[in-house]
Amino acid sequence: MSLPPWFDDEEEEEIDTTPKVTPGAGVEVELIDQSGARERLALVIVPDKEADFAAGSLGAGTPLAKALLGQRLGSVVPYQQGDIREVRILSVTPGTPAPKTGADASRQAIIDKALDKADLEDALRLALTVDVKWGQYDPEALAPEEGSDEE
Numbered sequence: 001m002s003l004p005p006w007f008d009d010e011e012e013e014e015i016d017t018t019p020k021v022t023p024g025a026g027v028e029v030e031l032i033d034q035s036g037a038r039e040r041l042a043l044v045i046v047p048d049k050e051a052d053f054a055a056g057s058l059g060a061g062t063p064l065a066k067a068l069l070g071q072r073l074g075s076v077v078p079y080q081q082g083d084i085r086e087v088r089i090l091s092v093t094p095g096t097p098a099p100k101t102g103a104d105a106s107r108q109a110i111i112d113k114a115l116d117k118a119d120l121e122d123a124l125r126l127a128l129t130v131d132v133k134w135g136q137y138d139p140e141a142l143a144p145e146e147g148s149d150e151e
Contacts, residue, residue, distance in 0.1 A: 019092035021045065023060050026093035028070060033083040040090070043045040045069070048050075120144070 007039070021027055028042045043058040051059030058065050066086070067079045079087045081116055 016072070018074065019094055020073075021068045021071050021089065021092055022094060023047070023069070024095055027089060028091040028092075029068070030088040030090055031079075031084050032086045032088065034085050035083075 012099070014150050020023075023045050026044050028040065031039045031041060033039075044057055045060050045065050046057045048059035051062070060066075060069070063081060064079065067087065068079050068089065071077050073089055073092045075089050077089070079085070085128045103131045
C-alpha cells in the first residue's frame with residue numbers, strides 16, 4: 001500500500017503535552033521583582049466568588065490569574081504589579097479541586113451584619129430626632145443589649 005504524496009512521516013508534528021494553567025489548576029509560581037529578588041507562591045485558581053488569597057485561592061478575574069491562564073509550565077510571564085516584573089511558572093497541577101473556603105458566604109455575612117448595624121443606627125438617629133422635637137420617645141429601647149452579637 002502506498003502512502004499519499006502529501007504524507008511525510010518524517011515531518012510529524014510534536015504535540016506539546018506540557019501542562020497549561022487552567023481554572024481549577026494548582027499553580028506554584030515565582031514572583032520576580034525589578035531587583036531580581038524572587039518569592040515563591042502556591043495558589044489554586046478559582047471562581048472570583050470563592051477566592052481567598054490568604055487561604056491560597058486566587059480569583060480567576062484577578063490580574064495575576066489572567067496573566068497565568070493559558071500559559072504553560074516553565075513559562076516566564078510579564079506581570080507589572082508594584083515592583084513585580086515577571087512571574088515564572090514552576091509547577092502546574094491540572095484540575096486540583098478548589099479548597100472550600102466559604103469566602104463568599106463569609107463576605108456576605110459581613111455585609112449583612114454591616115447593613116443591620118447601619119439600619120439600627122438610622123433608627124436611633126430617627127428616634128433621637130423625634131425625641132428632641134416632640135419628646136417622650138425612648139431611643140434606648142432600640143439599642144441592642146450590652147454583650148449581644150449585634151455590635
